[in-house]
Amino acid sequence: MKTGIVACYGELLLRLGAPGRQRLLQSPVLDVHIGGAEANVAVSLSQWGHAVRMIGRVSANALGDAASGELRRHGVDTSRVEAAAGRMGLYFLTTGALQRPSEVIYDRADSAFARGTPADYDWPALLDGAGWLHLSGVTPALGAAVAQTAIDAARTARRLGLGVSFDGNFRPQLWQAWQGNAPGILRQLMEQATVLFADHRDIAVVLGLSFDQAETTERNRAAASAAFEAFPGLRHMACTLRQTYSVDHQGLGAMLFNRNGEVHLAPERTLSAVVDRIGGGDAFAAGILHGLFSQLPDAETLGFGLAAGCLKHSIEGDFNRVSQAEVHALMGEDRLDVRR
Template sequence: MILCFGELLLRLTAPGRELLMQTGRFDVHVGGAEANVAVGLSNLGHATAMASAVPDSPLGRGAVSALRAQGVDCSRVATRDGRMGLYFLSAGAGLRASDIVYDRAGSGFAIAPEDAWDWDTLLDGCTRLHLSGITPALGDATARAAIAAAEAAKARGLTVSFDGNYRARLWDAWDSDPRAVLTRLVGLADLLFGNHRDVSLLLGKEFSGDGEDRRREAADAAFAAFPNLKHIASTARHVDDADRHRLSARIDTPAGSVQTQEVAISGIVDRIGGGDAFASGVLHALMSGQDEATAASWGLAVAALKHSLPGDASLFRHADIEAFLEGGLDVRR
């Protein structure tokens, strides 16, 4: 059982690539970085559970129902006072970038006190804890809760994966010290989803992502600073325009690195959640006993396919990924 701890959100997207409030209509999807990973892994055949908090309202119940429909165990999702966290998306088009507006202050998850989470109970029966940098960015209480979760998981002998997911707008909204918080969390992780920019933030030193040697320099520095780390998984994205990106994947270990070829993704439907899809593909392969090269390929495949699907999470199954890796682009009959 993989436990994902984070906030469940509703995403309201302006339809047809409109600007927000252009016509005052929205498409609604359930999201949240950790929930996306839980859904992605569930669809790849893993037992997953979500630890979160939602209001006892149609919005909260609807979000939980959406996760349950994808096979995620939601028995650890509590109902609490507060509101449902929202975010609004205006999807990019051509040379106009996508834009996100958060509306999650005062949510039931964000205002829950640190001691609201009973980690002995929540982690019972689990083998891995997955966290992201979004949860500690919400405020002091959630930052302390994320650290307590990671510490409890390590004390129980669980493995911990952490996705940097740095969100400057969230950290800037309160008197935060992101480097101090994220350093503690990465120090407890065996797998980090992050790139040279994340390492630069953690270590207070600039690293470049230009070229194999420079990317390896950042990885070496991270492994030296965080001896518990076994893997660092990352992607490199080149944006030609909103409809065409080029994506490659990489996994570093203390002993070396593997990197995929770049894949061109055109006709993009929805890029939100691509990083979470990558995380679910990498986790699936590593937890299935595959080597790092296979894990990088699977992560890239799930991420690439996610760009074809509206919504936050990957809903693709094992056969879909295998067909993609085999180059099966024709109609399957």
């Protein structure tokens, strides 16, 4: 599965986090990172040698400039990121510890991105020269106009012959804020997907089904069968398998399903000292896309995606700042002593 430019449509965000393991505003200091589900994928793919274009809107001020500039520093083309009236979308992160979970507070209403309308996006022009479009379920959760823009993007991409990847990323907080029809909107996006990142919970929400098998792997297997039946254009579906023993000690495995009925399972890897799990799913998605674009065997594609997702847990911030060589080293169980 070869592709040209990979276009990613979504909101660039500022992440404001309490330092270390402090509670939010426990001290009057916040750490700042640039992120966003689609931007995280864009940065990973760019680092691994793919041509990537970001599409969206940022605030027409120093904050928007900084966000776009950070993507350019990682090799992402931001010429289709428009500076517009409105504020930057924010989210606040409190990193958990031991049995206290991490917490996210969204502050994205009325951002420059969220104020955009379908009329603001000329999709044939924005996708000119691209071979692939990546979207996530975070974007349509922001409001009706943004949801329609994402649907227009996906439909235009398929009409132009592009591949489309879609990450379910169901965010109940965002959908509830405007009483959005999550199942109906997400279904319209999944219908356009060539590659879908989703598990049994996402498919249950969208298709209104219940998966009651005893094992998570079997629930995902049944959900993948239902997805392939419901979405004729779907070629691959992938998901992670997460075990949470504490905030710092987790396990991560993964599954990859093909329309031809093949199922690949990557055994769980132990993550015993998690630094930052935000963006781990995006790192996994980028790894799967890299494998597919590079025409790696499916088992190797899944291994690359899982290794990339695991490495993200060692990197502070939203972006997965690791090279192909580092991902391949983990796949090969390279030694963990100092590299000299």
